[in-house]
Amino acid sequence: xxxxxxxxxxxxxxxxxxxxxxxxxxxxxxxxxxxxxxxxxxxxxxxxxxxxxxxxxxxxxxxxxxxxxxxxxxxxxxxxxxxxxxxxxxxxxxxxxxxxxxxxxxxxxxxxxx
Numbered sequence: 005x006x007x008x009x010x011x012x013x014x015x016x017x018x019x020x021x022x023x024x025x026x027x028x029x030x031x032x033x034x035x036x037x038x039x040x041x042x043x044x045x046x047x048x049x050x051x052x053x054x055x056x057x058x059x060x061x062x063x064x065x066x067x068x069x070x071x072x073x074x075x076x077x078x079x080x081x082x083x084x085x086x087x088x089x090x091x092x093x094x095x096x097x098x099x100x101x102x103x104x105x106x107x108x109x110x111x112x113x114x115x116x117x118x
Contacts, residue, residue, distance in 0.1 A: 068076060
């Protein structure tokens with residue numbers, strides 16, 4: 005084989021590789037564009053559901069060292085009380101669900117054949 009045939013083969017391979025990469029890049033670009041469009045539609049749906057209201061901004065961080073100790077204890081007590089209430093509500097709902105699973109509703113059966 006002459007030397008110029010190798011140049012033609014490698015040129016063809018490199019051009020094929022570049023064409024393949026361009027094709028894959030274009031397909032990826034189309035998919036990304038579709039994903040962005042779908043995300044925009046989803047954002048519009050979410051804003052319609054929430055009524056366009058933004059979530060309230062979280063309070064700024066304040067170091068506890070500048071807060072009164074009694075206020076910190078009161079806040080801790082509130083958090084613990086709220087946590088206990090949430091646990092109790094969850095426990096009650098689990099018990100209610102368990103009672104639904106373990107008990108069968110009473111159904112009256114009658115013989116229509118007799």
